[in-house]
Amino acid sequence: MTVSRDTLRAALNRLPRVKLADLPTPLHDCPRFSEAIGGKVRVLIKRDDMTGVAFGGNKTRKFDFALADAKAQGATVLITGAASQSNHARQAAAAAARLGMKCVLVNRHDHRSQMGIQGNQLLDNILGADIHLVESGDQNGVKERVAAELRKQGEVPYIITGRATALGAAAYVGCALEVLDQTDALGEKPDFLCVASAHGTHAGLALAARALGLETRVQGYSPSRGDEGRRKEGVAEVGNEAAEVLQLDVRLKADELENTDAYVGENYGIVTQAGLDAIQLLARTEGILLDPVYTSKAVSGVIDRVRSGEIPAGSTVVYVHTGGTPALFAYAPELIAHGDYRQKIVKG
Numbered sequence: 001m002t003v004s005r006d007t008l009r010a011a012l013n014r015l016p017r018v019k020l021a022d023l024p025t026p027l028h029d030c031p032r033f034s035e036a037i038g039g040k041v042r043v044l045i046k047r048d049d050m051t052g053v054a055f056g057g058n059k060t061r062k063f064d065f066a067l068a069d070a071k072a073q074g075a076t077v078l079i080t081g082a083a084s085q086s087n088h089a090r091q092a093a094a095a096a097a098r099l100g101m102k103c104v105l106v107n108r109h110d111h112r113s114q115m116g117i118q119g120n121q122l123l124d125n126i127l128g129a130d131i132h133l134v135e136s137g138d139q140n141g142v143k144e145r146v147a148a149e150l151r152k153q154g155e156v157p158y159i160i161t162g163r164a165t166a167l168g169a170a171a172y173v174g175c176a177l178e179v180l181d182q183t184d185a186l187g188e189k190p191d192f193l194c195v196a197s198a199h200g201t202h203a204g205l206a207l208a209a210r211a212l213g214l215e216t217r218v219q220g221y222s223p224s225r226g227d228e229g230r231r232k233e234g235v236a237e238v239g240n241e242a243a244e245v246l247q248l249d250v251r252l253k254a255d256e257l258e259n260t261d262a263y264v265g266e267n268y269g270i271v272t273q274a275g276l277d278a279i280q281l282l283a284r285t286e287g288i289l290l291d292p293v294y295t296s297k298a299v300s301g302v303i304d305r306v307r308s309g310e311i312p313a314g315s316t317v318v319y320v321h322t323g324g325t326p327a328l329f330a331y332a333p334e335l336i337a338h339g340d341y342r343q344k345i346v347k348g
């Protein structure tokens with residue numbers, strides 16, 4: 001059974017939350033970008049890169065809900081971690097600062113962190129996170145060890161999982177509701193909702209579309225390679241956990257979802273030429289920055305599908321920009337090598 005927007009909004013509003021994100025994020029019309037990719041579709045960009053906490057991004061919306069639990073438990077230190085250029089970790093460090101907590105990041109000492117302190121990792125440091133870079137072995141084990149140490153010191157540690165969660169997906173039901181209000185105001189109906197995700201963010205948008213009975217096609221663009229069936233099952237699973245949390249009758253089915261890894265290139269975290277082209281094109285037509293790991297690859301996919309007609313002429317495409325832009329600085333070598341920079345030294 002489908003529900004109304006008000007019912008969905010009320011279900012979301014029943015969940016405890018802390019207010020970190022600046023919502024609603026803007027929805028920007030992108031006529032010059034639309035023209036540059038053939039002029040046959042209208043592209044609107046939902047600016048979740050502007051959620052407001054230290055360069056923004058999709059995790060801040062998730063933390064609005066996830067950290068209400070940390071607060072309720074009287075947590076004094078947030079512990080999380082992922083890759084050294086993790087947007088999740090940087091937003092956690094910023095959220096901790098905003099909530100008056102300390103933050104310990106247990107990140108990987110990976111290729112990027114060995115290149116020097118830049119991008120998200122630089123921001124993690126500025127934000128005052130205590131950073132552990134794990135050379136090899138079990139990051140979760142280190143998190144547990146850190147938590148035990150902190151407990152001995154009288155702190156109340158709270159480990160935030162980097163995995164997709166029901167609350168993260170629920171947060172993106174909220175994003176979909178915002179998009180619909182904003183497209184209403186423009187007299188538009190989104191035919192496509194496109195996003196860089198193979199987890200909670202995709203799940204939340206897909207759940208909202210299903211619960212509201214929308215005809216909108218929700219397309220996830222995975223940042224990493226993997227078995228398509230398993231990816232979709234993962235999205236359906238977390239979406240259905242969110243449906244339970246929100247007490248919705250509807251359920252997602254894996255085979256009804258759209259999630260592709262066709263635009264990943266070699267692998268997660270390795271730039272593609274098409275992704276770098278997308279960064280330049282959107283920057284130069286609309287002044288909007290994409291990131292090298294997630295959103296540039298997703299937008300390269302949107303561009304490809306618009307040009308090929310797979311996203312048909314006449315469509316309205318809402319691209320949900322999930323952030324990640326601080327990583328641009330950590331990827332300067334690749335961006336510079338990509339070229340077409342118009343910088344020269346002149347005599348004054």
Ligand SMILES: Cc1ncc(COP(=O)(O)O)c(C=O)c1O
Binds near residue numbers: 057087323
């Ligand atoms: C910029 C950016 N986009 C997309 C994603 C993917 O979101 P999800 O984990 O919900 O699939 C992430 C996750 O880290 C991200 O940092």
